[in-house]
Amino acid sequence: MKALMFGWEFPPHILGGLGTACYGLTRGMSLQQDMDITFVMPRPMGDEDQSFLRMIGANSVPVPGRGCIEFSGRYPDNLVEEIGNYEQVAAVLARQEQFDIIHSHDWLTYPAGATAKHISGKPLVIHVHATDFDRSRGHVNPTVYAIERRGMDEADHIICVSNLTRQTVIEKYGQHPNKVSTVHNAVEPLADADTYVKHPRKDKLVTFLGRITMQKGPEYFVEAAARVLKRTQGVRFVMAGSGDKMAETIDLVARRGIADRFHFPGFMRGRQVQELLADSDVYVMPSVSEPFGISPLEAMQVGCPSIISYQSGCAEILHHAIKTDYWDIDAMADAIYAIVKYPAMYKSLSELGRQEVNNIRWEDAGKKVRTIYDNVLKQN
Numbered sequence: 004m005k006a007l008m009f010g011w012e013f014p015p016h017i018l019g020g021l022g023t024a025c026y027g028l029t030r031g032m033s034l035q036q037d038m039d040i041t042f043v044m045p046r047p048m049g050d051e052d053q054s055f056l057r058m059i060g061a062n063s064v065p066v067p068g069r070g071c072i073e074f075s076g077r078y079p080d081n082l083v084e085e086i087g088n089y090e091q092v093a094a095v096l097a098r099q100e101q102f103d104i105i106h107s108h109d110w111l112t113y114p115a116g117a118t119a120k121h122i123s124g125k126p127l128v129i130h131v132h133a134t135d136f137d138r139s140r141g142h143v144n145p146t147v148y149a150i151e152r153r154g155m156d157e158a159d160h161i162i163c164v165s166n167l168t169r170q171t172v173i174e175k176y177g178q179h180p181n182k183v184s185t186v187h188n189a190v191e192p193l194a195d196a197d198t199y200v201k202h203p204r205k206d207k208l209v210t211f212l213g214r215i216t217m218q219k220g221p222e223y224f225v226e227a228a229a230r231v232l233k234r235t236q237g238v239r240f241v242m243a244g245s246g247d248k249m250a251e252t253i254d255l256v257a258r259r260g261i262a263d264r265f266h267f268p269g270f271m272r273g274r275q276v277q278e279l280l281a282d283s284d285v286y287v288m289p290s291v292s293e294p295f296g297i298s299p300l301e302a303m304q305v306g307c308p309s310i311i312s313y314q315s316g317c318a319e320i321l322h323h324a325i326k327t328d329y330w331d332i333d334a335m336a337d338a339i340y341a342i343v344k345y346p347a348m349y350k351s352l353s354e355l356g357r358q359e360v361n362n363i364r365w366e367d368a369g370k371k372v373r374t375i376y377d378n379v380l381k382q383n
Contacts (some may be wrong), residue, residue: 004376005039006032007102007119009093009112013044013051013058015273018077019214020297021132024164025108027191028372029056031365035373041100043115045089046076061092082111083146090114097122104128104376110135110147113154126159126383128375134171137292138218152176160379162372164188164295165316186372187320189365190300199281199305207238207343210283210307212276212298213290215246220289220312220329222248222255227289229259230336231343238264238343243279245270281305284349285342289329290315299324303360308352310338320363323355 008029012022025042032038033055040056047060062074072088079085093115105127107116113129120127135147155161155176161183163169169185172178193199209231211224221242228240242252242265249267256265271279280286286302286309293315300317302309303324311318312329325342327334342349 004037005102006104006106007100008040008042008106008108009115010042010044010108011111013042015050016048017272021109023297024132024188027189027365028368031369032372034366034369038373041102043096045074045085061089064092064095066091066095086111086114090118093119094122104380106130107154108132110151110154113150117154117157120157126379127157128160128162128379129154129158131161131163131168131172133294134168136171136175137294140217140291159383160184160375162186162375166319167316168294184375186368188295188297189363189368190297190304190360191365193304196304199277201282207284208241208282209238209285209287209339210241210243210279211287212243212279215242215244215249215252217248218291220291221252223289223329223332223335224287225252225255225259226332227335227339229261230332231339232261232264234340239266240264241266241268243268243271276301277305280307283307285310285339287339288312288315289335291329300360300363303356306353306357308342308349308356310335321359323352323359
């Protein structure tokens with residue numbers, strides 16, 4: 004089976020979880036012998052792993068009357084314009100490429116998928132990695148919502164990364180439940196997991212890693228940290244990442260009087276991420292609305308106990324992580340304190356968590372997606 008996939012990110016050049024998920028899923032699907040994937044993205048850098056798929060850069064596809072269009076490969080101020088340009092490239096590829104099914108990852112590529120469907124007559128599957136309701140805490144951008152809604156209406160089937168996201172798609176975007184399936188994300192196996200070690204130090208280390216945005220709840224992490232530090236000074240906190248709430252978060256840390264216990268190393272990628280997680284005693288993801296959240300799985304892979312919000316999709320499948328409501332900073336602080344103060348609790352969460360995530364595999368997610376493909380093709 005040949006799938007034409009449209010995506011916006013792919014490792015090693017990623018700005019969030021979307022690229023990581025696209026890599027894991029396509030790699031997992033490629034293990035099925037008859038699966039042939041062509042992955043289109045705005046601007047490949049040339050060092051992407053193409054051993055299990057064929058990659059096309061939208062910036063290298065000539066468009067009639069325009070030639071090759073330049074893409075930033077990021078999320079620029081003129082993002083809607085780039086989405087439109089990407090759609091024009093999709094129209095060209097829909098006529099040139101041979102494929103059985105179209106798969107669009109996230110809202111940025113829904114217009115491309117819909118156009119490819121209309122031109123080719125092939126069915127469209129879209130993947131909802133997040134909605135604007137997640138990103139904006141309900142303050143939805145009407146332009147983004149319109150793009151998302153059109154993509155969902157045009158799709159022959161919709162794949163969501165969690166039941167939480169599936170309910171949003173059904174309730175907020177008016178989609179029929181029979182058209183919407185959940186396929187939970189997974190985590191890429193770490194062949195060298197044992198090479199990541201915790202360095203001896205006096206203080207315990209508690210880490211937040213992700214975009215410092217409204218969606219991720221950075222202020223709840225800071226408030227929980229302030230409560231922990233009222234009970235013990237033997238803890239340091241790391242907030243790794245970047246985002247539009249960075250300055251505001253740094254200011255809150257200063258106002259709480261805990262700046263000497265806080266570190267802001269900026270955006271991290273690749274081995275840096277695993278090294279930080281392995282060196283941490285606790286990983287905290289206090290997201291307000293998290294469609295899935297791969298980072299706790301990555302933390303648990305290297306033996307770091309995780310605290311996650313009930314408002315995250317990964318809470319649906321993780322049994323050996325501590326769960327609290329994102330707003331319950333007292334419960335979050337109690338959980339952090341317990342893990343850093345009680346070695347038996349740390350050891351149990353570390354060992355059981357590692358065992359659990361090692362059985363959450365992209366190959367299994369890929370098989371579920373392939374089954375969806377088969378069903379869609381039967382119906383068309």
